[in-house]
Each structure stands twice: as structure tokens, then as C-alpha cells.
Amino acid sequence: MKYLQLIFNRFSFFAIFMICLSAGASASTPWQTWPSVGDARLTWGPWVIYDSELRSPDGKYQAEGDNLALVIRYHRNIDSEDLIEATNDQWRHLGISSSKRTQWTNRLEEIWPDVRKGDRLIFVLDDNQGAFFQDNRQIGVLQDFEMSQSFLQIWLSPNTAYPEIRSQLIGKR
Numbered sequence: 001m002k003y004l005q006l007i008f009n010r011f012s013f014f015a016i017f018m019i020c021l022s023a024g025a026s027a028s029t030p031w032q033t034w035p036s037v038g039d040a041r042l043t044w045g046p047w048v049i050y051d052s053e054l055r056s057p058d059g060k061y062q063a064e065g066d067n068l069a070l071v072i073r074y075h076r077n078i079d080s081e082d083l084i085e086a087t088n089d090q091w092r093h094l095g096i097s098s099s100k101r102t103q104w105t106n107r108l109e110e111i112w113p114d115v116r117k118g119d120r121l122i123f124v125l126d127d128n129q130g131a132f133f134q135d136n137r138q139i140g141v142l143q144d145f146e147m148s149q150s151f152l153q154i155w156l157s158p159n160t161a162y163p164e165i166r167s168q169l170i171g172k173r
Contacts (some may be wrong), residue, residue: 031069031124032136035059040168048075050171054153054169061156061170068152069124070169080112090154102145111140123151 032054032126036071042049054061055069084105091101111132115121122133130148142148160166
């Protein structure tokens, strides 16, 4: 009887361990398993700035969808201040008010690191919440759904400053 109890206890521990491990992995980074919707490259003159990829749970873009991941792999070193300034410029282009841009860029200053060639910054909109990752490590969460949506609209809005990149990301090459 003790032998059976020992086997049962070990099996139970292993089963609980595996359930916790798989639940933790899927809850923290489900975007990694999502298929690609499309990808694009941003260049400036002869320089490649970054490659980007849009992912969704079903590999399709839906304008009203709230489960998306934007993966950006940088080909250059860029200071966080320059990333934030470029983001502010794009929000200005999209008509976001000055007061919101100030509030949102202040939040980004708390989150974004400098990026180095080869780094990935990932933005995931999942269950009405946005989260930033640097490579596979979460670096910040956005509770403001409007800010999360507006961040993605830099690339996905029909009014984006980069319509060709938008077309490629949403799978309309």
C-alpha cells in the first residue's frame, strides 16, 4: 500500500508541476504561438531600420480585433528617446491630441529601453490590455486601452504615414 501511495504522490506532484508549467507559459506569452499575418521592412535611404511582423491567433487581420502582436526586430541601435520622439510624431500624424500624446509618451519613458541591433520589441494587445516585451521578457503593461489601440494604429490605421508597410503587415501585399 505504501508503494502505491508513493507512486501516486510522485505522479500527483508531476501532474501538478506540468499543469502549472504549461499554464504559466501560455498565460505569459501566447503571442509566440500565433501565426503571422504579414511582415514588412522599414528602410531609410540605404539603411534598414527594422523588420516587423504582425501576428494574430488565427493568422488573419481583423480591424476590430483585440488580439494582435506586433514584433519589431531592430537593425540599428536606437535610443529610447528617439523611439519615443518618432512615436509621438506618428501619433501627431494620426491626429492624437497634444495632451494625450504627452501623457502617453511619459508612460513610454517609464517602459522603453534603448534598443540595440538585433533586439526585438514586441507589443501584444490581448484581452483589452497592451503589454511590451523586450525579446521574451515583459517590460511594461498598458492599462489604457485607447493608448494600446493608438500605438498599433501607427502601423495599422488606413491613415498611417506608411501605407505600404500597413498593406504588408495586414497581408495585402
